[in-house]
Amino acid sequence: MRLAELSRRSGVSTATIKFYLREGLLPPGHRVSSTQADYDEEHLRRLQLVRALIQVGGVSVADARGVLAAVDDASLDQLSRMGTAVAALPQALPAPADDDEEAPTAERVAVEVQRRLGWRVVPGNPAHQALVSAVSALLRLGYPCDGEALLPYGELAERLAEHELALVEEFAAPTTQLEAAVALTVLYEPVLLSLRRLAQAERASRLLSGGEDPDEAPE
Amino acid sequence: MRLAELSRRSGVSTATIKFYLREGLLPPGHRVSSTQADYDEEHLRRLQLVRALIQVGGVSVADARGVLAAVDDASLDQLSRMGTAVAALPQALPAPADDDEEAPTAERVAVEVQRRLGWRVVPGNPAHQALVSAVSALLRLGYPCDGEALLPYGELAERLAEHELALVEEFAAPTTQLEAAVALTVLYEPVLLSLRRLAQAERASRLLSGGEDPDEAPE
Numbered sequence: 001m002r003l004a005e006l007s008r009r010s011g012v013s014t015a016t017i018k019f020y021l022r023e024g025l026l027p028p029g030h031r032v033s034s035t036q037a038d039y040d041e042e043h044l045r046r047l048q049l050v051r052a053l054i055q056v057g058g059v060s061v062a063d064a065r066g067v068l069a070a071v072d073d074a075s076l077d078q079l080s081r082m083g084t085a086v087a088a089l090p091q092a093l094p095a096p097a098d099d100d101e102e103a104p105t106a107e108r109v110a111v112e113v114q115r116r117l118g119w120r121v122v123p124g125n126p127a128h129q130a131l132v133s134a135v136s137a138l139l140r141l142g143y144p145c146d147g148e149a150l151l152p153y154g155e156l157a158e159r160l161a162e163h164e165l166a167l168v169e170e171f172a173a174p175t176t177q178l179e180a181a182v183a184l185t186v187l188y189e190p191v192l193l194s195l196r197r198l199a200q201a202e203r204a205s206r207l208l209s210g211g212e213d214p215d216e217a218p219e
Numbered sequence: 220m221r222l223a224e225l226s227r228r229s230g231v232s233t234a235t236i237k238f239y240l241r242e243g244l245l246p247p248g249h250r251v252s253s254t255q256a257d258y259d260e261e262h263l264r265r266l267q268l269v270r271a272l273i274q275v276g277g278v279s280v281a282d283a284r285g286v287l288a289a290v291d292d293a294s295l296d297q298l299s300r301m302g303t304a305v306a307a308l309p310q311a312l313p314a315p316a317d318d319d320e321e322a323p324t325a326e327r328v329a330v331e332v333q334r335r336l337g338w339r340v341v342p343g344n345p346a347h348q349a350l351v352s353a354v355s356a357l358l359r360l361g362y363p364c365d366g367e368a369l370l371p372y373g374e375l376a377e378r379l380a381e382h383e384l385a386l387v388e389e390f391a392a393p394t395t396q397l398e399a400a401v402a403l404t405v406l407y408e409p410v411l412l413s414l415r416r417l418a419q420a421e422r423a424s425r426l427l428s429g430g431e432d433p434d435e436a437p438e
Contacts, residue, residue, distance in 0.1 A: 092409035127416035161418035190311035197346035199380035
C-alpha cells in the first residue's frame, strides 16, 4: 500500500508517519520509484505499536527506539528479546537514589516477596529497582511494608501475567508475539489502574454506607 | 514541636515545609510567639501525605490542594470525602477526546465489565473516563477488547480493593483513615505496576525456556 493508504488504515497522519520514518521507528517502505514507496501489513502493525508506546504509554522517541531495537535484535533469542524490550519501557519509578536510607531495607522486602512467590530475583531488572523505590517510599512515609504485605499484590500480578501471556500466545509469529507483548504491557497499565480506583470506590461505598448493596437486599 | 524538629522527623527540609505552608498544603502551626510556631503530630502526618502525593504520585501542587480540600471538607460525610479526594488524584489517562470514534464502543465495554462485577456505574467518575480512554486506545490499535477480556482485571482489582480497604480500616480516626486511603492509593500504584512487570518476566522466562523452573525439576 502507498503512504496515503497506510495513513488511512492506521489513523496516523502522513506527516506523523514521515516523522516516525525519519526517526527510524518505522522501517523504510519498499521503493517502487524514485518518489514512491510501498508499505505492507508489517508496517501497519509496527505503526500501531509505535502509537501505543508514544501516545498511550507516554514513551519518548528515544526510549521507543530502544524498545524496537530489542524487538528486532536477531542476535538474541525470543526470550532475551522480550525481556530486553519490556525492560526498556519506562518504569513506574526510577531506581532508588544513592542516599536513600531505606533502600537496603526495601531491597530485602523486594527480594523476600519474590522468593516467597518462587520467582527468580534479577536485581538488574529495572522493574526490580522500581519496586525497591516504591517500597522505600512507603517506609519513608511511615507506612509499614514487608514481604508479607506485598504478597497479595504479587499473587495477583502472577495471575495477571498468566492471563496476559496466554493472550500474547494467540498471536502466531514470534515477532508479532513480541510486538503484542510490548503493546499489551503498556496498554493494560491504565486499564489496571483505573479498574483499581473504581473497585476502591465501589468497596468504600459499600463499607461506608454501612452495609449491603441495595440490589442485594432481601425483597 | 518546632519547625526544625518537624523537618528532622519528616526528613523534609525546612525550606520545603515553608513552601508547603505558603501554598496552603499544610495548616499553619500554633503561634507561640511573634516569630515561632508549634507543630503537632497532625502536621507530621499531613506532611507525609503531601510528600506521598507530590514526590511519589507526581501530583501537582494545585491537584494536591484539591485532594486535601476534599479530605478536610467537614460539610461532606466520610464516604463523599474519600470519593472526592481519590477522584481528585491524577488519573492514568485523561477522558476520551470529543472526536474519539471508538469512545462509544469503549464506553459500552467499560459499563459492561462493571455491571458484570456488580459495581455501580458512575460515568462522572474520572476513573471511569480513564478506563474508557484505555479501552478506546486498545480498540484503535487493533487489539480486541470487550467486557469479557476485562473481567479478570476487574476481579483482581476487586480483591486488591478488599485488601486495601482493610489496611485503611486499621487506622483509628476518620481523618487518618482518609489520609491513609489517599496515600496508599498513590503509593501502591508503582508497587502494582512493577510487580506486574516482574511477574511477566518470570512467566515469560518459564514459558520460553520451554518448561519448568529448574528449581522444580525432579531430582
